[in-house]
Amino acid sequence: MWEPQLTLASGGWRILAPHFRGFAGTAAEPPAKTIDDFVGDVVDFLDALHIEDAVVGGLSMGGYVALAMFRRAPTYFRGLVLADTRSQADTPQGLEGRRKMLEVVAERGPAAVADDMTPKLLGATTQRTQPELAARVRDLILANSAESIAGAVRVMMSRTDSTDLLPTMRMPVLIVVGEEDGLTPPTNSEEMHASIPGSKLVKIPAAGHLSSLEQPLEFNTALAHFLTHQV
Secondary structure, three states: OOHHHHHHHHHOOOOOOOOOOOOOOOOOOOOOOOHHHHHHHHHHHHHHOOOOOEEEEEEOHHHHHHHHHHHHOHHHEEEEEEEOOOOOOOOHHHHHHHHHHHHHHHHHOHHHHHHHHHHHHOOHHHHHHOHHHHHHHHHHHHOOOHHHHHHHHHHHHHOOOOHHHHHHOOOOEEEEEEOOOOOOOHHHHHHHHHHOOOOEEEEEOOOOOOHHHHOHHHHHHHHHHHHHHOO
């Protein structure tokens, strides 16, 4: 899902986009049970490459992992990118929705998840003007096993509220959100922006929850400006 952002390497940045365990065929390790399992994987990945500090970014669940990583291992952060995500833990209604998703994937498999989630992940403009991207997002979901999808849902359910961390961030922070994001609406990003000193907020027109895929040019422009002028 970060393929459009790999082109930023031409600007001199080293761009790394690791898979979370269990996704896209990476099933060698035991399934993640909590968000800290993903945090540990990212830290191990950076240590293996002898990277002591980085601009850490994540979209949606990746943003939850980035916030959890900042709580556990803040010394790795040169900067932070939070895209189409929120700092709050799930509400009771949100947790109930995730329980229903676990039932769907257990009873009907990844295809049912793809049918349910693809329209929610993409903005109305994308669904109307980029049918090929909708098909690609569906394929990305179908590339994962039912066990991997269920594991990711449980990981998201395990996260704690990270709102208390936001005022403590003393580093460059970029917040990006699609204007048509219905899963983590722009109001969530506005709240994070208000709580993080010196942060920058960019809203991407004609994009939903997957802004990095839906409008990669606008997303990359914002990210490149952040890396070049603020980090």
